[in-house]
Amino acid sequence: MKILFFVxxxxxxxxxxxxxxxxxxxxxxxxxxxxxxxxxxxxHDIFCINLSSTPREIIPGLAAVETDLNxxxxxxxxxxxxELKSVYKYQEAFNLHKYFKTLKYAPGIEEYxxxxxxxxxVKESKTEDIDFxxxxxxxxxxxxxxxxLPSVSLIWLKELKIFRQTILxxxxxxTKIKSxxxxxxxxxxPVLKRIDTLIARYEEFFSVLKAxxxxxxxxxLNPFKLSRSESLLIQQELTNLGINIPYVIxxxxxxxxxxxxxxxxxxxxxxxxxxxxxxxEIEGVETLDSLELPVGIEQL
Amino acid sequence: MILKKLWEKAVLFxxxxxxxxxxxxxxxxxxxVEELENIFALLLFGSFIGMPSPPVYISFExxxxxxxxxxxxxxxxNLSYDALARLTxxxxxx
Numbered sequence: 001m002k003i004l005f006f007v008x009x010x011x012x013x014x015x016x017x018x019x020x021x022x023x024x025x026x027x028x029x030x031x032x033x034x035x036x037x038x039x040x041x042x043x044h045d046i047f048c049i050n051l052s053s054t055p056r057e058i059i060p061g062l063a064a065v066e067t068d069l070n071x072x073x074x075x076x077x078x079x080x081x082x083e084l085k086s087v088y089k090y091q092e093a094f095n096l097h098k099y100f101k102t103l104k105y106a107p108g109i110e111e112y113x114x115x116x117x118x119x120x121x122v123k124e125s126k127t128e129d130i131d132f133x134x135x136x137x138x139x140x141x142x143x144x145x146x147x148x149l150p151s152v153s154l155i156w157l158k159e160l161k162i163f164r165q166t167i168l169x170x171x172x173x174x175t176k177i178k179s180x181x182x183x184x185x186x187x188x189x190p191v192l193k194r195i196d197t198l199i200a201r202y203e204e205f206f207s208v209l210k211a212x213x214x215x216x217x218x219x220x221l222n223p224f225k226l227s228r229s230e231s232l233l234i235q236q237e238l239t240n241l242g243i244n245i246p247y248v249i250x251x252x253x254x255x256x257x258x259x260x261x262x263x264x265x266x267x268x269x270x271x272x273x274x275x276x277x278x279x280x281e282i283e284g285v286e287t288l289d290s291l292e293l294p295v296g297i298e299q300l
Numbered sequence: 301m302i303l304k305k306l307w308e309k310a311v312l313f314x315x316x317x318x319x320x321x322x323x324x325x326x327x328x329x330x331x332x333v334e335e336l337e338n339i340f341a342l343l344l345f346g347s348f349i350g351m352p353s354p355p356v357y358i359s360f361e362x363x364x365x366x367x368x369x370x371x372x373x374x375x376x377x378n379l380s381y382d383a384l385a386r387l388t389x390x391x392x393x394x
Contacts, residue, residue: 076357106356153357153358156358160343163340177322191366194361194365198361
């Protein structure tokens with residue numbers, strides 16, 4: 001399975017290009033799943049049909065969804081609350097319920113919802129033998145935060161693990177002195193176990209993001225200054241995280257050779273595809289069928 | 301007969317001394333462990349009192365398994381006015 005992420009500044013044509021690739025790949029006989037994780041969904045406008053969190057077949061071989069991130073936030077908070085209630089019987093004293101109501105606005109929760117949604121989609125797609133999983137991503141800020149989430153979390157979790165191990169080592173010494181035997185605390189500690197589970201989870205997901213034979217990032221841009229500088233920012237951030245950008249698509253190209261020349265210099269490790277300006281609205285499967293894939297990135 | 305009883309008492313006495321010594325030896329480490337656990341909990345849930353903390357989702361993934369640490373943290377808050385007393389209790393009088 002291959003995972004394609006379409007990223008870029010708002011309005012450059014991420015949704016249209018992800019829809020175009022989805023249709024073209026499905027027409028070539030591939031099994032494609034297109035998922036919009038942008039809170040302001042556009043796919044239903046492009047395909048001219050209603051889409052929701054439940055997959056809907058667009059053409060044979062292509063199913064699409066528009067993921068509702070709020071559902072994921074709610075689901076996650078509800079699960080945590082349920083788990084907490086069973087452990088903290090005195091939770092009324094904590095006023096946890098009130099706290100949970102405001103928690104959905106806590107910083108970081110939105111990108112965590114994106115992470116949960118993506119993790120779930122990747123898992124589902126693996127079991128359903130999908131050939132191409134295509135993500136239409138939210139605007140740059142949220143997307144970059146989401147890409148950074150596994151590595152930021154891993155930094156914290158690894159530090160917490162070291163700290164927890166120090167505590168457990170000392171506890172082990174106490175047990176040994178008092179009873180003369182090892183207590184096996186390190187193996188039994190639920191906190192350490194959970195930290196390990198979380199580390200494994202983030203590492204697995206991060207390795208999927210970083211694996212060039214699985215994930216491919218498509219940076220979409222227009223021949224304008226602002227869209228280019230944002231693309232460079234994306235390039236810088238993703239490179240810092242160790243994620244490659246194999247493809248750059250210059251959308252709405254008007255024949256500006258100078259722009260193309262500098263773009264080739266800036267993205268020298270990426271394949272640059274060109275998509276010329278289209279006349280009229282791009283709506284419906286027929287219109288997408290009539291278009292060609294960007295010149296230079298016809299094959300994946 | 302009396303000698304045997306005396307011997308048994310003596311053995312018991314030395315065993316108790318050993319236990320007392322062990323308790324004494326571990327007191328300070330135990331105190332340290334409790335402090336570390338308190339800091340561990342504070343590190344995760346410091347946002348409750350305005351401390352910078354890890355991403356909320358990490359704290360909340362761990363919260364369900366941290367009952368002891370959270371209890372300890374609240375207990376420490378209650379005893380915070382008397383931290384020195386607790387310390388001298390462990391270290392013994394000068």
